[in-house]
Amino acid sequence: MRLEEHPILKFDRGPRVTIYFEGKPIVAYEGETVAAALHAAGVYHLSDSQEQHRPRGFFCAIGQCSSCMMVVDGMPNVKTCIVKVKDGMSVQVQRGKGDLGWSIEK
Amino acid sequence: MEHREIVVVGGGPAGLCAALQAARLGAKVLLLEGDDRLGGQLIKQTHMFFGSEKQHAGTRGVDISAMLVKELKSMDNVEIRTNAMVIGRYDDGALTVDENDEFKLIYPEKVVFATGASEKMLMFANNDLPGVYGAGAVQTLMNVFGVMPAKKVLMVGAGNIGLIVSYQLMQAGVEIAAILDAGPQIGGYLVHASKIRRAGVPILTRHSVKEAIGTDMVEAAVITQLDESWQPIEGTEKTIECDAICLAVGLSPFADLFWQAGCEMKFIPELGGHVPSRDENMETSIEGIYLAGDVGGIEEASAAMVEGYLAGLNAAVSLGYGLAEAEGLRADLKDQLNDLRSGPVGDKIRSGLAKLQDD
Numbered sequence: 001m002r003l004e005e006h007p008i009l010k011f012d013r014g015p016r017v018t019i020y021f022e023g024k025p026i027v028a029y030e031g032e033t034v035a036a037a038l039h040a041a042g043v044y045h046l047s048d049s050q051e052q053h054r055p056r057g058f059f060c061a062i063g064q065c066s067s068c069m070m071v072v073d074g075m076p077n078v079k080t081c082i083v084k085v086k087d088g089m090s091v092q093v094q095r096g097k098g099d100l101g102w103s104i105e106k
Numbered sequence: 107m108e109h110r111e112i113v114v115v116g117g118g119p120a121g122l123c124a125a126l127q128a129a130r131l132g133a134k135v136l137l138l139e140g141d142d143r144l145g146g147q148l149i150k151q152t153h154m155f156f157g158s159e160k161q162h163a164g165t166r167g168v169d170i171s172a173m174l175v176k177e178l179k180s181m182d183n184v185e186i187r188t189n190a191m192v193i194g195r196y197d198d199g200a201l202t203v204d205e206n207d208e209f210k211l212i213y214p215e216k217v218v219f220a221t222g223a224s225e226k227m228l229m230f231a232n233n234d235l236p237g238v239y240g241a242g243a244v245q246t247l248m249n250v251f252g253v254m255p256a257k258k259v260l261m262v263g264a265g266n267i268g269l270i271v272s273y274q275l276m277q278a279g280v281e282i283a284a285i286l287d288a289g290p291q292i293g294g295y296l297v298h299a300s301k302i303r304r305a306g307v308p309i310l311t312r313h314s315v316k317e318a319i320g321t322d323m324v325e326a327a328v329i330t331q332l333d334e335s336w337q338p339i340e341g342t343e344k345t346i347e348c349d350a351i352c353l354a355v356g357l358s359p360f361a362d363l364f365w366q367a368g369c370e371m372k373f374i375p376e377l378g379g380h381v382p383s384r385d386e387n388m389e390t391s392i393e394g395i396y397l398a399g400d401v402g403g404i405e406e407a408s409a410a411m412v413e414g415y416l417a418g419l420n421a422a423v424s425l426g427y428g429l430a431e432a433e434g435l436r437a438d439l440k441d442q443l444n445d446l447r448s449g450p451v452g453d454k455i456r457s458g459l460a461k462l463q464d465d
Contacts, residue, residue: 008152011252022321036251044236044323044391055322057236061243064224067234075208081243082141 013085017087047094113214118146119407120399121220122174123414124339131428140191145171161408196366216421223357231317238323241271241354256350261285263354265293281343345425360399376458377403388417
């Protein structure tokens, strides 16, 4: 959910774009991080822990804790709390360490 | 490869002020910030600051940031680069920088590291569930991106960060289930605590979280009372319904660059962990490397700003700028720091800083 009214702050959102979470379209605004847009859409489970496959979500918001690493446009281990949305971006829950096959193809 | 006079690493309160002071004295300054926005934690602070007029008391953090950035941008001898994360400092003085996904080398004559701090974790069962957030992360969601972090939050930590973030959550329409603190007393300013208590939110001292409950996401928290040796008292557990547990249990300095540079480091719990040694001019054990702000010890943003001015001043003076006014400015800044650190709220930082002098 996004805040529309705030007693002190005014939110100047960028142009509206669409990102795709597990194929499902989600409204986002330019300038937002991927994790913020997902949170606003009610998506809290961002990755699975590597050994016990426990759900992991947003935690530090400054690119340090690795809890929000997802597969973005096919690239694994993207810190979605600091990476900004782009129109048409595809985002998936990361399960395990991530497959680096994408970099060889590109 | 680039050569620069003064490079300031970090565009938060300390870094902005370090860049400003050095530039005001005439030095050529490059400010590097890893994020795409300047201001660091200031841009999330909607409350008015304390301190004195010199630290912009009575002004909201977000507005202080805008003022500092405006002055910096008006100066010809300052260059600001965002999305420029300093990732290393090598023995020949080189800084390695990841700037918009490009790798760059910058050689500064003097450098000020004002890299800030990161949130501490707290040990309890299921603390990795989505819905357990650092207080800074909650502020980012809510005050930077305008996203509601949760509906009902259990806040852990009644220091200034826990109290202020609780109040900000309430302003955004989020319910606070309770605020816990493991200590016997509320650590933050009473003025913040009373505002929250007046709104009917319980602040429970000698309490902590034992467990988060939920399958995909936090659904509740089990809290427990602590005895005088900080141990849980059996039989005092209570379950509190909430969809988020917010941790405001302290910060750790982001000191990696000092470690890599080989600066002398000391472990001082009162300052938040490992911090670089420094002289009274904010210079580390390596000549030409200065520090300012939380990276040298966790404190209020007001102190970070004054330390920034002091580090920027001394870096500029070491290059021969501002020699005439240096002494007066330096004395004034040191007085301001002493004022900010006076009284019982400054006990911890004063004792930490005293330990820096021990061998």
